[in-house]
Each structure stands twice: as C-alpha cells, then as structure tokens.
Amino acid sequence: MKQLSNRWILFLILMVAVVLRVFNLSEIPFTHDEFSALSRLNFDSFSALIHEGVKIDGHPAGVQVFLYYWTKIFGISTIAVKFPFIIAGVISVYLTFSIGEKWMNETVGLLSAATVSCLQYTVLFSQIARPYISGLFFSLLMVFFLTKLIQHPKRNFLLNGCFFIISGALCAYNHHFSLLFAAIVGVSGLFFIQKAFLIRYCLLGLGIFGLYIPHLEIFFYQLNVAGVEEWLAKPTPVFFLNYISYIFNYSYIFIMVVLGIALGFLVTKKHVKINLKNYLLFLTWFLTPLLIGYFYSTNVNAVLQYSVLIFSFTYLLFLLFGHLPNCSPKTNLILVALILLTGTLSLVYERQHYKYFYQSPYLEILNDLQVANEKENVLSVVQSVEHINAYYMNQMRFDSNYTWYDQFESIPDFKQFLIDNAEHHSYFYLGCLHHIDPLVVPIIQEFYPSIELQKNYFGGSSYLFSKNPSPSKLVSTLDFEKDSLPSWSYNTSSIIDTVSSAGKRTYQINPDEEWGPGFEANLGRFLLKDHAFIDLSVKIKANQPPTATLVLTLENEGETILWRGYDFDQQLNLQQQGAESATFHGTIEIPKEHLKNPNLKFKTYIWNKDKNTFLVEDYKIKLRKGNPIIYGIVNKL
Numbered sequence: 001m002k003q004l005s006n007r008w009i010l011f012l013i014l015m016v017a018v019v020l021r022v023f024n025l026s027e028i029p030f031t032h033d034e035f036s037a038l039s040r041l042n043f044d045s046f047s048a049l050i051h052e053g054v055k056i057d058g059h060p061a062g063v064q065v066f067l068y069y070w071t072k073i074f075g076i077s078t079i080a081v082k083f084p085f086i087i088a089g090v091i092s093v094y095l096t097f098s099i100g101e102k103w104m105n106e107t108v109g110l111l112s113a114a115t116v117s118c119l120q121y122t123v124l125f126s127q128i129a130r131p132y133i134s135g136l137f138f139s140l141l142m143v144f145f146l147t148k149l150i151q152h153p154k155r156n157f158l159l160n161g162c163f164f165i166i167s168g169a170l171c172a173y174n175h176h177f178s179l180l181f182a183a184i185v186g187v188s189g190l191f192f193i194q195k196a197f198l199i200r201y202c203l204l205g206l207g208i209f210g211l212y213i214p215h216l217e218i219f220f221y222q223l224n225v226a227g228v229e230e231w232l233a234k235p236t237p238v239f240f241l242n243y244i245s246y247i248f249n250y251s252y253i254f255i256m257v258v259l260g261i262a263l264g265f266l267v268t269k270k271h272v273k274i275n276l277k278n279y280l281l282f283l284t285w286f287l288t289p290l291l292i293g294y295f296y297s298t299n300v301n302a303v304l305q306y307s308v309l310i311f312s313f314t315y316l317l318f319l320l321f322g323h324l325p326n327c328s329p330k331t332n333l334i335l336v337a338l339i340l341l342t343g344t345l346s347l348v349y350e351r352q353h354y355k356y357f358y359q360s361p362y363l364e365i366l367n368d369l370q371v372a373n374e375k376e377n378v379l380s381v382v383q384s385v386e387h388i389n390a391y392y393m394n395q396m397r398f399d400s401n402y403t404w405y406d407q408f409e410s411i412p413d414f415k416q417f418l419i420d421n422a423e424h425h426s427y428f429y430l431g432c433l434h435h436i437d438p439l440v441v442p443i444i445q446e447f448y449p450s451i452e453l454q455k456n457y458f459g460g461s462s463y464l465f466s467k468n469p470s471p472s473k474l475v476s477t478l479d480f481e482k483d484s485l486p487s488w489s490y491n492t493s494s495i496i497d498t499v500s501s502a503g504k505r506t507y508q509i510n511p512d513e514e515w516g517p518g519f520e521a522n523l524g525r526f527l528l529k530d531h532a533f534i535d536l537s538v539k540i541k542a543n544q545p546p547t548a549t550l551v552l553t554l555e556n557e558g559e560t561i562l563w564r565g566y567d568f569d570q571q572l573n574l575q576q577q578g579a580e581s582a583t584f585h586g587t588i589e590i591p592k593e594h595l596k597n598p599n600l601k602f603k604t605y606i607w608n609k610d611k612n613t614f615l616v617e618d619y620k621i622k623l624r625k626g627n628p629i630i631y632g633i634v635n636k637l
Helices: 002-022 032-039 046-054 062-074 078-103 106-118 120-126 133-151 157-174 176-189 195-223 238-247 252-268 276-299 314-321 329-350 361-372 386-396 411-424 440-447
Strands: 378-382 427-433 450-457 460-466 475-477 495-499 505-509 515-522 532-541 549-556 559-567 581-590 600-607 614-625
Touching (some): 002 078, 002 120, 002 329, 046 062, 078 106, 106 314, 120 238, 133 195, 157 176, 157 195, 176 195, 176 276, 238 276, 252 314, 361 386, 378 411, 532 549, 532 600
Parallel strands (some): 378 427
Antiparallel strands (some): 427 460, 495 505, 505 614
16 A cells, blocks of 8 residues: 555656646747757758768767657657657656665655656756757666666566666767766676676676767767857856756755755654665766866866756755655655645746746747837847748748848948938837847947837847937946046046037047046946846047957956957948047946945956047946846756
8 A cells, every 4th residue: 555655646746747848838949959950850861960960069869860750750840849858858757766766765766756857957858859858868767777787687687788788878879978977877887786797797888889889980070079168168166056056946945845854854863774885876976977077178178067967967866865764655745745846836936937938039039020010110130040030930920021130240230230220210129149249239229229128038138229318227327427436537637628429528548548548336336136237338539440449347356257348440340430430339247146246346448559549538338237037047047
C-alpha cells in the first residue's frame, strides 16, 4: 500500500510536469535558436545537412539530424517541432525520481522529481527544440543504466550495458557539455562497479567511443571554430550565486521551502543518514562541469551559460535531499505539495513565464507596427532577423510599410534617413531587438523628442516617438542645475557670450585644451528601479568635424566599472560633414547590479585628443528607462 501511495504521488508530480509544459502549447513561439535550426534543414541530402547545416552551428549533429527527419514526417508547426522535447522533459522528471529512489529512497526521489517538474529551468528548455532538455534526458538515462550496472551487475548486464552505450553515445551526439558529462559519469563508474565486472565495464566505454567515431571529424572542426565570445561575456565569480538563484526561480519563498525541508531533518536529527561516498559522487557530477566550464570560459573562450549546465544540475537536488529518511506517503504528499505549490506559483507569478516567454519579440514588434500605422504620418523602421521576420510576415499577412533597419550601413546613414524624412512625418515607430546599437534611440530623439509608447519584451522592444514637446514619462532630464549636486568642471576663460539654442552660454575648446567641459554626479538620487540608460547629446560648431571623443563613465568607489567613448567624426557621413554644426550623441547602460548602488558615480567629458578648435553648445544629459525584461527569461526580473 505504501508503494502504491507513493506511486500516486509520483503520478501527481508527472501530471503537474505535463500541464506546466503543454499549457497553451499552440501559443509557444519559436525562439531565435529554433528558427536558426529550422533554417538549416532545407537540404536535399544528408551530406549537405552535415556540411552546411551542422558544422557551421557549433553543436554536435544529433538534434539537427533528428529534426531533419522528424520535420519531414510531421512538418514544422510549433507543436510538431516542440512535442518530442516536451516528452523528453516529462520523462526526465520520472528518471530523476527513479535515480533518487535507487541511490537513496522514494522520499528523496519524489522531492527531487517534484522540484524538477516546476522549475523554469526545466519547463523553459522542455518548450525549446534545442539540445538542452534532450541532453538532460540522455544524461539521466545514462546514469539510470549505470545505476543498474553498479547495483545489480549480474542482472541483465548485457542488456543494461547496451542501453548504457546507447545513452552515452546520445549524450555525445547531443551537445559538447552533455558529452563532457557522459565522460565524467563513465570515469566515475570505474570507482563503483564491482571488480569482477570492471573489464566488461571498460568495454562498454569503448563501445560509446566506437559509436562516436563517425562524429570526430565534426568535433575537431567545431573545436577550431571561434566560439560565442563575441556575444557571450566571460563569467565572473558572481555567476555561481546567480546560477543557483536561477535554478530555484529567483524565488526566496521557493528556496526557503526547499532548504526548510532539507535542513528540517538535520535540525531534528531523526533518521538522518549520509552516505559520504554517494555524496562525493553527486558533488563531483554537479561541480565538475560547472568548474570546467567556468575556468575554460575565463582562460580560453567564453562558453558558460545556464543552458549548458542543465545536464548535471539535478545532482544538486540529491545533495540537498539525499540525507532524508524514507518517510510515510502522507508526509511525502505534504512535502511534495509544498514544493509543487511554491514552485508553480513562483514560475507563474514571480517569473511570469507564460507572459514573457510566450511573447515572441519578432512577432510583437510587427503587431505593434500595425497599431502604430493606424496613426497618420508615421515613419517606421524595423530591426529584426530577416528570415524570422519573413516567416511572420507571410504567416500573418502584415502590412510591409516600413523601412528595414539593416539597409543602413552605419549610424550616419541612419541619421541621414531621419534628416531626409523627419519633417514629413509626425511620428516615428521603431521595432527592434536587444542587440540594436544603443545610440539609435537618442539619435531618434534629436528629431522626435518624446517617447509616446514603449513596449518591452524578452529580447526586444517597440517604441512610438513623436514631436510632442512635452516631457516623456519614459525620459527624465537630469536636474543638474541644483546646488545640491556637483557642478560642471571647465576652463572659465573658454566661455564666450554667444547664446546657444538652449539659452545657455557657448564653450570654446582651444587647441591647448585636451579636456573639454566635464561633469560628474552621484546617481543615487536619480536611478530608476528598472533597466536604465544615460543618454547624452552635444551640439558642436566647427569648420570641420573635430576628431574629439564624447566620454561617459560609471565609477563605483573610485573604480571605473564602465567606459564608453563616442568619436564625433564617426557619427557623420560625407553629406553631414559639410554642415557648420551638428549634434552628437553618446549613451551608457547602467548595469543591473548597480541600479540601486548609492555610491555609483557618473562622469562625462569631451576628450579633445587631436587638439582641435570648436564650439560646444547644448550639452544635454537624460536618464531613460530601458527594457527591464530584455533578458528576463534567464535573469532576475
């Protein structure tokens, strides 16, 4: 009866896992990586798929080959493409239970499975057709069969060994980090397998390697290809804390419940039993990929992301719950219910997973474009990924009355577009992704100063600008005139009595001045609670564009944490260079970890590095709200 009751609890966990992963299944959008994978399936031969669709990607061939044949049978609808990965995610919950049960007991298995069922970590990647949840499934499967080989080697050794070889090879073909984890698991088995079966176990390892031999050419080719460091920053020590927070949905309540359950039995000291050898094994499985990824990223090439650690994260749960005794079904139900309730609530309400992840920025900026075009005299620009944009344009039959941002070869070209068209249009619409040049928004505001509307999505934003002179609710002009703030620093003899367009005095920079007007202020009193930028604009008058730089820095207790320099001559094209005066821009993004830092100091100055002569007018500094959820699926909201 006890086993039957616990099986019903497991059934409850699996049902929750299914519901969380299939909720509004038809509404789950394709991500950028999925679109990329689907765009590399249109080949007439397997050889072309490997050479043109796999090698260039940087991932092993497994998932791409699977999608190639799967989509030929079932098509490329979101449901068809995502379905097998959702199934892999649900089975991973069951395998988590089974491994926990076999190494510890049913209570440990149930609590670990309940946690895996409701984490955004596993729900998210179960809904993405990429080699992450599949890798978790294969790695758990490999550990499952290793467990059978260790605990019951005499029972079906050949059959379990074959499945061990297959699951290990699948790990190798799935992702380079699941290959790494498979290697760690394989070596670990040498210390646990019974000596009488050691030679046969080594032959299983050779079997995995033998199945991987056809892939070695691809592996070495991808090893020599540049990594993702052009967009992925090297990790810092704070990565470890952020990763643990991410695993538990960035939820204090959820973490407290998990730790409360884990530590409660330690406090009471009732029936607590710790198998040190097993703990060292799970600690090795959890930490080794994390540390290898960290030190490789800091010393060689940045590769460490939360996604590549999903293959080994479940063993953290066994470390947390592994000492618990085998409790009664009634106790198990209470503990599991606590985890499922707090985990699901944090997923839905704290992480807002179904709101933000289900909003594709590629689709939403096109939806917002249709709404914006209902106004008269709207000038529209869209920055997106061309093949993804074309997919939604064809699917939704959207109005294509917009200018494609990628047609502009440079910032000066974009500015010339505004110069040529702004006087004929009352509004300006911009739909863009997170990687657009941050100068674009302040440049637009030179012509359309008011942000009438800003909609934020995971991975992108849409804006509607107008010529309305009233202050925008989304942009605050920093009040740097108050006596309570530090003042400008400048050479008083360089101020002349020419009145600028802003009603202020004009400053003349002479050849003997390397440093022009500067300003610094503590930002504690100004900072927004959310993602923010500081935008600068300065009007320059000169016979020819000066080779000077507008510098912006952020400092924390005397240490420079961010430096940005914008060369004036890089913001003008040949047509604009003939003008007597021009406005130049700079912007700096306030790092999220410093948004509430009371010691954060902002500095700006003009660096006259080539000792030119020019006039400075209209130095404006604005604080602008950014997109607080632009990385919200993986970062804390």
